[in-house]
């Protein structure tokens with residue numbers, strides 16, 4: 031425990047004590063000796079990236095923002111302007127220095143103006159607003175703060191508009207891209223896939239039937255030819271046959287996706303299937319989490335959780351299926367019913383049906399339901415309803431903050447705020463949004479009025495608990511955590527403990543929600559739940575019913591699989607010859623992605639990538655190709671993040687290139703496709719990502735690029751879905767080859783844009799430093815007279831927490847099998863798996879009291895070994911591509927004649943994953 035926590039704890043306790051004595055005299059907080067404020071302390075970035083060490087341009091931007099914020103917040107020591115500028119100056123050429131000097135002068139003028147404006151309008155709070163990031167920057171949900179314009183907001187999703195002037199001129203990479211694009215010669219792009227020939231393979235024209243037919247064909251009659259037709263497996267890519275055959279002979283033990291590994295990997299499949307089956311039992315009731323639970327765990331859960339009251343449960347179950355069910359059956363108050371009807375919420379979703387009665391009865395709840403099933407309203411409706419029962423008082427000193435809703439990201443908190451205000455719009459309930467990146471001062475001012483509901487990200491909330499006079503969590507009666515499983519992860523552990531400690535325990539109702547909610551008692555116990563009810567509405571780890579999940583195989587003969595990927599390998603380091611392009615999966619991904627986005631999924635598409643740097647680079651490539659794309663990740667300022675979201679939501683951009691920051695909770699209407707540029711590190715993360723589409727009963731499609739290291743995740747996805755939901759998409763090799771050529775042409779342009787952007791940013795940083803110096807000079811008295819803010823975590827604490835979170839994430843990756851067997855020969859891999867399986871079965875046998883004996887487990891393994899022995903041991907020659915060289919085109923007709931898995935053709939394990947599904 032960080033040393034600071036003891037003092038925090040006592041602080042919180044003393045605040046509670048003080049607050050309980052009198053409402054009329056809000057207790058003054060004792061400010062402890064200031065620890066230095068870490069930059070971005072409250073930036074709850076949900077990225078699971080491992081790119082923190084990457085010096086990214088947007089990171090520079092973020093630093094610049096911090097520098098600016100620091101200037102306006104005036105907490106750091108003033109530094110001589112010369113010193114601050116020196117490092118930036120050193121990097122600049124003569125011309126750049128001249129430009130900088132110009133900017134310097136212009137900046138000076140601006141600063142004078144802004145200081146004048148600031149002193150003019152300083153009446154906002156206490157006559158001083160210097161601690162705000164930007165006094166004019168407001169987050170206004172409906173433009174007027176009233177929530178009156180819901181209909182418009184509803185039609186296009188929750189409103190995330192931002193009003194107010196910008197803190198500084200936004201550096202616009204779009205301008206740089208546009209400038210470069212104009213000078214580019216026309217780039218060859220693959221034609222749309224709506225012509226007959228191409229739709230045979232890529233199968234994504236407007237007609238749903240055609241699309242399904244084509245993909246089904248690819249799925250079940252996947253020939254050797256087919257599987258070679260993407261990822262660089264065609265005669266058009268010189269030398270590929272040889273490469274593959276060599277690879278098949280030499281590396282057949284190492285390539286679980288290659289066709290020649292098919293016989294050998296049957297055992298692997300079985301072993302993996304068994305594991306998957308055991309780990310991912312469907313559980314469509316609140317009662318059983320998994321059969322693999324030990325008796326001890328079951329007993330622990332039985333003691334920890336309360337049974338769902340039978341009346342509520344049975345009526346809810348019938349309600350959830352009955353078409354005539356309506357919100358009026360819950361006896362909600364008129365203003366709430368009116369709001370629901372204005373939102374066109376006519377009947378409750380299943381999770382709402384089961385949650386609302388229990389939540390109204392003040393029960394603690396641990397709830398899980400599939401993405402897009404209405405969990406936000408499930409906790410928001412009863413919360414607001416309970417607030418309408420409160421005793422009303424016109425006296426502000428009697429007002430209390432009774433509800434705290436926590437979310438892991440700012441965007442999600444903003445969305446919850448928007449939903450809450452909409453449902454409460456006919457009541458007098460007041461909300462306050464407390465998230466990082468927005469004005470601390472205006473939040474402080476709102477908190478002083480004691481709004482009934484506070485919706486927050488943890489870091490900013492703790493900042494207010496520690497530093498905003500009169501704000502305490504002493505009166506919290508309802509604590510809700512959205513994406514609670516995320517909040518329970520190590521990265522949030524310290525913050526969550528601090529918050530829970532600061533809330534009263536006694537009469538508090540706690541509700542936890544997530545699509546991937548855990549019922550692991552060890553994790554939940556620290557939240558002081560009181561016999562919570564488990565409400566798991568959908569089968570565990572399932573996707574929305576109307577989601578079609580497509581998978582595109584990424585084939586590389588090298589070892590540069592996804593695990594090692596960070597950066598746009600296909601663009602940054604494009605190979606010089608097309609032949610070389612088949613060497614790494616990473617080299618294929620940009621081309622595959624762009625083939626999808628230029629031909630098939632041309633709008634309303636979110637592309638998830640695993641690093642901020644990659645998101646930015648892809649944005650440049652998209653821009654240079656004339657595709658309108660925004661980026662969303664943690665290296666952007668909050669303003670840029672909201673801008674990107676709103677532009678995408680409003681259809682101003684067709685693509686949103688995002689990290690996992692955007693994977694959870696965001697409800698953007700009209701998202702038709704989610705593309706996973708790479709497989710995320712955990713299956714939970716996959717579920718959240720693909721859950722950005724097919725929401726609220728709508729159709730949606732996800733397309734995931736699957737490399738060899740992702741096969742286990744692919745199998746999980748297939749296992750958890752119906753056969754109609756999963757498809758194998760094949761992109762014609764000529765299309766990919768053409769895209770690779772185009773990317774090759776673009777490479778120098780991408781570099782140029784990055785360089786120009788860097789220069790612009792260097793200038794901007796210089797401006798910031800100047801502004802900071804000016805602020806320091808103009809407001810020195812005020813700055814040094816202020817009490818310093820105290821911080822919950824030092825930078826080191828935060829880094830430790832992040833490192834723990836990252837370690838856990840990496841461990842999850844290993845658990846999910848991404849890298850577990852990487853680098854092992856087939857033989858070693860199989861014997862390792864066998865050993866693990868025997869060990870696991872032994873454990874299970876002893877845990878289940880001998881129901882399945884260790885001996886029995888070994889026997890299973892023995893049977894599998896015997897089965898394997900009865901098969902031909904090795905094909906010897908790669909069966910791929912022998913027949914197909916001259917038949918790259920018109921694969922439909924050709925392949926339609928082939929039989930799945932028969933006729934001497936060997937199907938890849940990738941294809942078998944799909945075929946197996948069909949057989950089930």
Ligand SMILES: Nc1ncnc2c1ncn2[C@@H]1O[C@H](COP(=O)(O)OP(=O)(O)OP(=O)(O)O)[C@@H](O)[C@H]1O
Nearest residue numbers: 375377378379401402403404405406545695697726
């Ligand atoms: N009763 C209802 N009737 C109609 N639409 C609803 C109802 N409840 C919620 N919705 C709509 O369903 C969509 C998804 O809701 P919400 O964002 O709460 O899903 P979620 O379960 O929290 O998803 P996630 O797990 O991704 O966070 C929203 O657009 C919301 O407006």
